[in-house]
Structures are given as structure tokens and as C-alpha cells.
Amino acid sequence: MPEKVLVYSRFPKALMLRIGERYELLDAAGKPPAQVFGADQLADIRAMITAGGTPLGADMMDMMPKLGAIVCYGTGYDGVDLAAAAKRKITLGHSPGANASSVADIAVTLMLAAIRRLPVADNYVRSGDWAAAKPSPMMRPQAGMRGRKVGVYGMGEIGRKIAARVASFETEVGYFSRSRHDVPYQYFPSLEALTEWCSVLMIAVRAGGDTHHIVNADILRKLGKDGYVVNIARGSVIDQPALIAALSEQTIAGAGLDVYAKEPHAPDALSAFPNVVLSPHIGGHTLESHVAMQDCVMANLAAYFAGKALPYEVRGA
Amino acid sequence: MPEKVLVYSRFPKALMLRIGERYELLDAAGKPPAQVFGADQLADIRAMITAGGTPLGADMMDMMPKLGAIVCYGTGYDGVDLAAAAKRKITLGHSPGANASSVADIAVTLMLAAIRRLPVADNYVRSGDWAAAKPSPMMRPQAGMRGRKVGVYGMGEIGRKIAARVASFETEVGYFSRSRHDVPYQYFPSLEALTEWCSVLMIAVRAGGDTHHIVNADILRKLGKDGYVVNIARGSVIDQPALIAALSEQTIAGAGLDVYAKEPHAPDALSAFPNVVLSPHIGGHTLESHVAMQDCVMANLAAYFAGKALPYEVRGA
Numbered sequence: 001m002p003e004k005v006l007v008y009s010r011f012p013k014a015l016m017l018r019i020g021e022r023y024e025l026l027d028a029a030g031k032p033p034a035q036v037f038g039a040d041q042l043a044d045i046r047a048m049i050t051a052g053g054t055p056l057g058a059d060m061m062d063m064m065p066k067l068g069a070i071v072c073y074g075t076g077y078d079g080v081d082l083a084a085a086a087k088r089k090i091t092l093g094h095s096p097g098a099n100a101s102s103v104a105d106i107a108v109t110l111m112l113a114a115i116r117r118l119p120v121a122d123n124y125v126r127s128g129d130w131a132a133a134k135p136s137p138m139m140r141p142q143a144g145m146r147g148r149k150v151g152v153y154g155m156g157e158i159g160r161k162i163a164a165r166v167a168s169f170e171t172e173v174g175y176f177s178r179s180r181h182d183v184p185y186q187y188f189p190s191l192e193a194l195t196e197w198c199s200v201l202m203i204a205v206r207a208g209g210d211t212h213h214i215v216n217a218d219i220l221r222k223l224g225k226d227g228y229v230v231n232i233a234r235g236s237v238i239d240q241p242a243l244i245a246a247l248s249e250q251t252i253a254g255a256g257l258d259v260y261a262k263e264p265h266a267p268d269a270l271s272a273f274p275n276v277v278l279s280p281h282i283g284g285h286t287l288e289s290h291v292a293m294q295d296c297v298m299a300n301l302a303a304y305f306a307g308k309a310l311p312y313e314v315r316g317a
Numbered sequence: 318m319p320e321k322v323l324v325y326s327r328f329p330k331a332l333m334l335r336i337g338e339r340y341e342l343l344d345a346a347g348k349p350p351a352q353v354f355g356a357d358q359l360a361d362i363r364a365m366i367t368a369g370g371t372p373l374g375a376d377m378m379d380m381m382p383k384l385g386a387i388v389c390y391g392t393g394y395d396g397v398d399l400a401a402a403a404k405r406k407i408t409l410g411h412s413p414g415a416n417a418s419s420v421a422d423i424a425v426t427l428m429l430a431a432i433r434r435l436p437v438a439d440n441y442v443r444s445g446d447w448a449a450a451k452p453s454p455m456m457r458p459q460a461g462m463r464g465r466k467v468g469v470y471g472m473g474e475i476g477r478k479i480a481a482r483v484a485s486f487e488t489e490v491g492y493f494s495r496s497r498h499d500v501p502y503q504y505f506p507s508l509e510a511l512t513e514w515c516s517v518l519m520i521a522v523r524a525g526g527d528t529h530h531i532v533n534a535d536i537l538r539k540l541g542k543d544g545y546v547v548n549i550a551r552g553s554v555i556d557q558p559a560l561i562a563a564l565s566e567q568t569i570a571g572a573g574l575d576v577y578a579k580e581p582h583a584p585d586a587l588s589a590f591p592n593v594v595l596s597p598h599i600g601g602h603t604l605e606s607h608v609a610m611q612d613c614v615m616a617n618l619a620a621y622f623a624g625k626a627l628p629y630e631v632r633g634a
Contacts, residue, residue, distance in 0.1 A: 280442050282438055286458055287461070
């Protein structure tokens, strides 16, 4: 009989097909599992799959006394209460690097689209305004990429891939990270120093208590009125009201966002800015990235049920 | 007294400010000059500034018997009747490479935006459909960049810059050009062979009689149903009705276009495709690119009026 695995977040079915061939999936489809499954069903669960950003605390863990493994689909695990998991001897797995290329690609896509105002441009053609020679102040030439100083915040696998891509656009690349890395980019000792220097800030840092709202009004002011901020990490890293204020007051030039304070993001002040490009948390959303993330999930589950250490374990958790 | 220079195409005023400080500009604002200026005024003209794609034939040249220099604002000069100019001993200048970085950037922007379906994604967030969990078949995961085979057609300055950028996305890069270049990319002996191999075709070839509609139904079929075509060169290189047919029949996956058969492009069948990204010929449309193009125009005009050879002359024209 296949092992039972709880699916805790809302995932498209296609993502779970391969995993469902091997395990009996109890899919709560994004609802609280206790609403969908009886206590007896939950009592049997030894492993669960979740999205790293979904809150998962002690109360939930306690509904599954046999739970021994939490497997995050993706790189992040910021929603998981690490202390609660450790206390219950629950091992934590993720998919490190599996989506790094796809996420780095979306970061660069958002950067270019914001700087070249692509959604506005696309609409200018489609609407017929171009053919009608309708003046569009938004289509005035802006500073492009060549010679720009681009700052990458975080130098993990995604940050490194972002930096490599950005460098090919004839830019100068700098970075800030907790520690200096062996990379061919200028190191800055603080986020403040990096932001003072650069005119594009690419956020690729791991989310957590220490980075909560770290990109605040002061950092955005340092970025300057020709500056852009791009976030593909987690919404919590940016003080979103401060970002909206900076865009309203035009203390920065624009933004590209794949992640938000609250997801899925509902239209709000951000949606009103034509100089902002918004995507629905699709950083890791490519076929090859999903295959790689599924590989990690399958490998983690197989090892766990075989009584072995997870091959993609979150260390120190 | 400053020399008189005819401005033949419709250019935003801001582009001509620097040039207007030095020369007396007769700006026809995109209209036929004979409608705007008297024959006596045109008879004096010794130099003109035009956009390379704007048709400029013998009849126009003959209205200005003293015309000795045609200076194109930008790289292209495909609209100019080269034989007619040569016959009249009119020298031809352009701005080679001045906009290459900006144009290469827009090529990559369009490629990424088409493959990651950015305009659809941006609209999915802004409309509230994401927040409402409205299913969107267009947002299903697609193949991303990693491991993709990208073909660059044309290996001039823009083609080289496109190739360098694209390679940073963990792709394989190949190219076809009239001759083999000393570049670290796989050479293909024909456009057919390149297109058979690649799943993204980046068009960076100089427009002319030999490349007219060279990207036709057959080439698009070879690109395949997972294939994308990106054109930042000239609209004439693609057989546009064949492209529309390929998109309708889904024999290719999508397209990114900055140039069109007729410009400015009016909404038509192309505008109906959500898997196509359209921009209003803004490849060279950045501040640094305009400064560089203006530098070339100024240098060409100064040399011409000083009786010297143009520093940025179209050779063999």
C-alpha cells in the first residue's frame, strides 16, 4: 500500500501527478486540512508537501502526531515554524537550486520590462495609439541598461545566476550578502552601501525574520529617482506601503515584482502604476523547473520513507 | 550663417535640439517636403537627416539639386535608394553601432517576455484574476530558457550583443550569417539549418532586397510548435501574413516584435494573440542610444560641411 502524504498548499493538479503515482495524496487543496480530513485520517500522516511560503505552525503539526517530514516544493521554507518542527523532530526538506535558473530569468525579465516599460509599450501598439500617433509621455526615452550599476542583494544560487545574466547587459554588478563570495562582482558591506551605489536593486535574499521589511523607505530613497527595485524573493523583504509611497512620490523610477506582502495579490495601489511590472509569483514556473522541483520532492519522500536522511534537507532547521 | 539641413522623417523635437543649435533645420515633420517648403528653399539644401527605414528615392533627391549628404539617424539605411544616391554623388552616413546595446536589450526583453508570457501575467495580477484564483490556461508552465537552443540570424554588432546576452541564460547559441565570424557560437550554413536546430529565432540581419520576406512560412514551420521568433531588425524580413498564419495555426509558440511590415503598426490580427509581445519600434529608444546616434549625426554633418569624408559613412553605397 502506498504511503499517505498530505498536500498542504494549493498546487495545480498537474504538479502532483508524478508524485501521486507513487504516494496516496491527501490533498486539502489549500483549505485547512482539519476541514477536509477527519482526525483519524490526519493521525496516520507521516509526511507532507507544502509551499515554503505557506504558514505552517505548531498547531498544525500537532494534528499529525506521526508527522516526521515536511517537504517544501521549492527553495523557500520561510512559512515553516522551524523551532516547532525541530522540537517535534520533524525533518525539513526543500528543492534547493531546482528553480534557480527560472527565478533568475524572471528577475531579469521584470528588470528589463520595467526599465523599457514593456507593458506600456505593448499596450501602446495594441490599442492603436501608436498608429494614431497619440503622444505618450510614458514612452519617452529612458536610461537603458548599458553602464547601469546593478546591485544584487543575496548571493545564493539565484543571486549568482541573476548577477551572471545582468553582467551580460554591459552593466556594472555589485552585491551585498552576509558574507563575501568568490564572485567577480564588487562587494558592498551593507545593503545601505549597495543601494547608495546602484540604480537597480535585485532582491534575491532568503526571507526570514532578519530580512523582514529590510527594504524600507530609507533604502528606497537611497536607490534614487532613476532607481528600480526588482523582487523575486519574498514579499516580506520589502515594506510594501513604503514602496507604494516611493512610487507615488516618484522617489524611485519603477519596480518589477513577482512576490507580494500578501499572495495572491489583489489589485491595490500597486496596480495603478504604469511604471511597475507585476507577475503572479511565477519565478519558478517553467516546465524544467517543475521537473527539477518534483525530482527533489520525490527524492526527499523516498529517502524519508526508507528511513534515510533527506538528500535535500534544510540544514540547521 | 548656419547651414540648412532638411529633416525628412518625423522625429520628436527633443531628438533634434542639439542638432538645431548648430544647424538651421527645415523640418517637414514627416510630410512630403514639397508640401511644406517652396522649391527655392529646397534648392538650397545640401544635407538632410532621415530615418533609415523611410523611403527616399530619386524623385525626392532631384528636388534638391545641391543635395550632397543623406545622414540616417540610426543604423539602418534600407529606405534609401542607394543606386540613385550613388548616381548623384550623394554620400550616405548612418550611426553604426550607436544603438546596438539598446536594440540587443529590447530583443532579449521581447524574447523573455514572450516565453514567460509577461504581458498576460501582468494583466492576470492587475485585473484581480490571480486574487480570484481564476483559472488561466495561458499561465500554465512553459519551457523556459535553460537548455534552449537560440539562433541568431545576422552577426553584426547587434547580433553579437544579442548572442552574448542570450548565452548568459544557460542556453546554446547558434547563428547564421553570410560569413563565419570569430565568435564562440555554433555556425550554421543556412537560415534553414539554423531554424531547424533552434527553438528561438532572433532576427538581427540588415534589411534589404536579399532578406525581404526571408522568414517565410517554411522557416516558421521549421522553428516548430515550441518555437518563438523575435524581430528587432526590420518588418520586411518577415512575411507578416505567414507569421499571422503560423500563430493562428499554432505551428509556432509565440513571437516578440519591435518592427512591422508597416509602421506605425495599426491593430490587426497580430494584436489578437496573447502569446505575442509587441513594442512600437523602440529598440534604439534609450537616452544613451539617442546621445550616441546624435553624436554620429553631428559628426557626419560637421565633416560633410567641412568638405571631409563622413566618419560614419555607409561604404559601398
